[in-house]
Amino acid sequence: MSEAKRLRHPAEGGYARGEETRLRIIGAAIEVFGERGFEAASTRDIAARAGVNAPALQYYFANKEGVYRACAEHIACAVSTHFEPVLQRARATLASAGDDTPALIDAFIAIQEAIADRIFLSPATSSQRLFFVREQAGQEPPGASDILEQRMRGPLNRVGLALIARIGGTATDDPITAIRLMSLHGQMMPFHVAPRAALTLLGWPQFDADKRLLIRTTVQANARALLEMWSAERLEPAVITKGKSSAPSKATKRPRTRS
Structure with a gap:
């Protein structure tokens, strides 16, 4: 059409x-x-x-698939508008920071802050969450996935991969880089796709301001600790254990070719 x-x-x-x-x-x-x-x-x-x-x-x-694609475009537009400012700042950091690890880590943490804002301050409706779940499960026409990937997920993932690769000394197309990105962003997923289960586990009636702050600070501290550890693995020629130098683990001995 x-x-x-x-x-x-x-x-x-x-x-x-x-x-x-x-x-x-x-x-x-x-x-x-x-x-x-x-x-x-x-x-x-x-x-x-x-x-x-x-x-x-x-x-x-025109038809039902046209309606479906319009839904994906509507969601992608709202989400991309929310993330574009923080992504622009992260791109600028990547262009100017070189190997300034603290600046690169701060840029990644800022993206996670924007993700938290999207989850807690501009929450998706339950129907929109289900829309995402069905689309990600591959149950729906692929046109929506193409739109969401091009306009929403792709830009967010490309910047995240570039930051993690620079921090950890891996290539952007290394599976380890992608797994690291998914593990870091995955910390926020229960609060997005399963808020009721998260509240039940925590024993909270709702996500009020204090509880949202606790989630943010905890997730960001986890992310910062992991990013600093991956940076240290890149910089250290060997892992120091109990005062003795030993060979790095198999995972850290992989070639680290920056893209």
Whole structure:
């Protein structure tokens, strides 16, 4: 389908009302797709949830897959807007900091701070979380994954990989670099995708300001400790254990070619 057809808007004075209707349809579609999945969702159900007639969906999006792609674009736009400032600062640090490990670590911690802000201050609805879960499980059309990867996950991961590679002396395409990135960001995932389970484990009724601060500081301290350890492994020719020099572990003996 053409971009013009998929993102069609009324002209002139009707634009504002048309955009409001389009966004209302997208909001309803995220709910329905999250609750039922792409195959089980129907354009009739989405239209009813949005309070519009069924032909309105075809007018704005052409078909159900067009609606689905628009949902992914809407989510990607909101998330990328949130992260772009901190990513720009991290890119500037990468360009100017050289091997200044503290500056590189601070840039990575700032990204984690932005992730925490996104989770706690601009939380996704339960339907949006389900939308992500279904998309990541590979149950939905691949078009959404392409959009989310290009506009949201890709930029965040590329900067994160570059920082960790520089800090730890690995290549950006080394699997160890990717595993390290996933392990660091994974600390925040329970609070994003399973907040009820996290609250139950912690014995908390909710994430109030003090508890959010405790989570942030704990996660950031963990990340900083690991990043400093990986930096030390890069800088030290051997691991010093009980006053004696011994060969590094098998994991740290891998070639560390910076990309």
